[in-house]
Amino acid sequence: MDLSNNEIPDTPDELKSEEKQDRQLGVVLFALGRSGMIHFENLLRTRRYRLIAVVEERIEHATQILKDAFMEDVPVVLPSGATKLLEDPEVGAVIIASPTHYHFDTIMMALSAGKAVFCEKPLGPTLEKINECYAKAEHCCLPLHCSFNRRFDPSFIEVRHRYLKGELGVLHHIKTVSRDCPPPSVEYLRISGGIFHDMAVHDLDIVSWIVGAPPVQVFVMAYCHLRKICELRPMDVDTVVITLKWADGTLGTIDLSRGAVYGYDQRLELFGERGMLQAHNRGGLSVEQSHTFEHGISRSPIYYSFPQRYSEGYAASLDHFCDVVFGLDKLNVTRDDTLLNTRLAIACDESLRKGLPIRLDGKPVMSEFANYQLT
């Protein structure tokens, strides 16, 4: 892969200036579900944000969470009251962690009210709707950040940094393993948009971001093992292998599962001309025991799920958004990135349905040997 157009990223431990710490951004948080709770806890840990209100359908649930955090003075408002809430000039931004099908309307409402937007993926149900969100943000001169939080993970940043510095030479193969734990609820799965839009987008984003170019071809094989997923209408799948190919011959594989029983399995590997770079699984403890008899070696468990594994990434992503709102940085996830990820997820869906490789550049799919080169 040609690296000439890739900027080498800043190191993750870049120091915060005093200016950054001095200003406070008033925010409304939409939803206190799984991802909303991550953002809530991060908001509590920083002085850069002031939580002005929470919008939730489950009023009692949200009120209890605020009470437990000694934040009873923060009001909880039903979604029907959100428009009024956004008239408050103290609110500079919104953080949207409500279910996927509410994202588009909430983004448009917030931008119309003059608020910067941080939103969980995806921003909208179609490429057209996502484009509309960015057009509106541009028109209003407001930042719109789509939370592809894995870009903020310190290990992934380090792998990318070393690759862009040229430590691997020519990249031959990029690989991710992304196995969820625990499998999400049926209620969540039913409105998730399917495994490609809900889960694979994170991996598609990471591989394109690291390689520095979009893949030109995807091919998917998949199966459904978990009964609750097989019974969904329309049926989803829980075990997927996506193969990818870039224009210069770089190959990629994404290995997904909805249900790993041993924890949240998240690995990244780059293999190239001069060696291999890996980001391994992580866990709370790093204890390893060697046994005398037949058991071999046992290790402490890896992190249970996404809030633990990507905790630093979620916090850094929120910090980045604050920098962007205060004009100290530019968005690290662009309109093109977000659209590309959705385009790739659509291509994966199509590949699975048709049982065929799908080209993203409109060219015909060639035999693998057509561009096989002897060196």
Ligand SMILES: NC(=O)c1ccc[n+]([C@@H]2O[C@H](COP(=O)([O-])OP(=O)(O)OC[C@H]3O[C@@H](n4cnc5c(N)ncnc54)[C@H](O)[C@@H]3O)[C@@H](O)[C@H]2O)c1
């Ligand atoms: N970036 C990530 O790693 C990541 C991880 C998980 C989920 N997500 C995304 O976050 C979003 C939410 O997923 P989740 O797992 O937190 O779901 P969840 O089901 O755990 O929580 C959703 C919450 O939204 C509340 N809610 C429902 N309608 C609402 C409305 N109109 N306004 C405000 N709140 C409303 C529900 O009461 C619930 O508390 C999804 O879009 C998902 O794609 C991202």
